[in-house]
Amino acid sequence: MGLPPLEYIDCYLDSPSFRDTIALYEKELEENAVHVKSLVKECRHMIQATEEFSKAQHSFATALSNFKFESIGGETEAEKMIMNSLQTFAQLLLTIEDYRHSMLSTISVRLLQNLERFRKEHIQSTKEEKKQFDRSSEKYYQSLEKKLGMSNKKKESALNEHDQHLEIEHAGFRQASFNYVCKLQQVHAMKQYELIEPIIGYISDVSTFLHQAYDNICALKPELRAVQFKVQILRETQLEEQQKQYELKAQVIEWIRHPCKPNLSRTRIVKDVSIYTREYVITGLDPDACNRYSVSSTRKRTAHEERQDK
Numbered sequence: 001m002g003l004p005p006l007e008y009i010d011c012y013l014d015s016p017s018f019r020d021t022i023a024l025y026e027k028e029l030e031e032n033a034v035h036v037k038s039l040v041k042e043c044r045h046m047i048q049a050t051e052e053f054s055k056a057q058h059s060f061a062t063a064l065s066n067f068k069f070e071s072i073g074g075e076t077e078a079e080k081m082i083m084n085s086l087q088t089f090a091q092l093l094l095t096i097e098d099y100r101h102s103m104l105s106t107i108s109v110r111l112l113q114n115l116e117r118f119r120k121e122h123i124q125s126t127k128e129e130k131k132q133f134d135r136s137s138e139k140y141y142q143s144l145e146k147k148l149g150m151s152n153k154k155k156e157s158a159l160n161e162h163d164q165h166l167e168i169e170h171a172g173f174r175q176a177s178f179n180y181v182c183k184l185q186q187v188h189a190m191k192q193y194e195l196i197e198p199i200i201g202y203i204s205d206v207s208t209f210l211h212q213a214y215d216n217i218c219a220l221k222p223e224l225r226a227v228q229f230k231v232q233i234l235r236e237t238q239l240e241e242q243q244k245q246y247e248l249k250a251q252v253i254e255w256i257r258h259p260c261k262p263n264l265s266r267t268r269i270v271k272d273v274s275i276y277t278r279e280y281v282i283t284g285l286d287p288d289a290c291n292r293y294s295v296s297s298t299r300k301r302t303a304h305e306e307r308q309d310k
Contacts, residue, residue, distance in 0.1 A: 003028060006185060011177035014137075025184045029126060032191060036119045043112045047104055054100050057093060065090035078230045085227040092220060096213045103209040107202055114198040122187045122194070129176075129183040136176035140169040 003024055010018035067086055143166045 006181045011174055011181055033123045036115055040115050047108060050104055054097050058097050061090045061093035078234060081227060081230055092216060095216055099209050099212045103205050106205045110201040111198045118194045122190060126183050126187050129180045133176045133180040136173040140173035143169045
């Protein structure tokens with residue numbers, strides 16, 4: 001519905017409708033003060049929480065930069081790329097946090113301080129004008145009641161003196177009323193830009209931060225895709241090799257149990273093992289183990305047959 005207008009002529013008449021309109025303005029101002037105070041409080045919490053997140057992100061980036069792992073055997077080109085990508089990702093996070101820190105510094109000035117300034121300089125000053133208006137109003141109406149209660153039998157000089165005092169109080173009340181109405185109109189007009197401009201600035205600061213972060217991420221997209229492709233290839237290769245290793249392990253175990261089994265070829269097993277020497281080194285296979293085991297078994301079988309013949 002909106003607030004009714006406050007006219008300066010009403011300050012002179014001081015009608016009940018004028019007082020009712022002032023009460024509406026005061027109620028609206030009080031609600032605005034509560035909302036601004038809430039905005040200031042939440043803004044402080046937001047800045048504090050963002051600072052804590054930025055510290056945690058900075059610590060994570062530092063840990064990521066310090067993270068290193070050793071390769072089995074010689075370092076391949078893919079592994080070197082993956083290791084270097086960790087440093088690149090850590091630097092990206094640190095750069096984004098630098099942008100975030102700059103954004104928070106701007107928000108503290110543009111949003112938080114402006115909200116605080118509006119609350120203290122305008123809302124509080126309006127309340128001070130209200131106190132002056134209430135004091136002047138009380139003095140004037142007290143003098144008016146005293147005038148109406150005076151007896152006509154008093155001396156004319158005393159009546160004239162009181163009339164002059166009443167006129168002075170009335171003039172002071174009118175001036176205080178003019179000032180208060182002017183301040184109410186001013187603060188209700190100013191809130192439409194004094195409160196909105198910092199919010200627009202805040203959105204602009206956040207937008208700038210997001211664009212800066214997005215531009216840096218886009219600049220790294222080719223490297224990100226290349227590393228992602230390498231990682232996917234390594235994952236698929238590792239899964240294939242893992243399945244082959246399970247099969248090879250079963251063959252080795254079977255060969256150890258039955259080294260002279262006809263369908264097991266040690267040469268083929270060793271050849272298969274040599275395929276994985278870069279990542280999986282298997283040692284301890286004796287080239288003459290099968291022959292020694294075969295000769296020993298033959299001798300034992302022959303001796304047993306001779307004892308049976310006897």
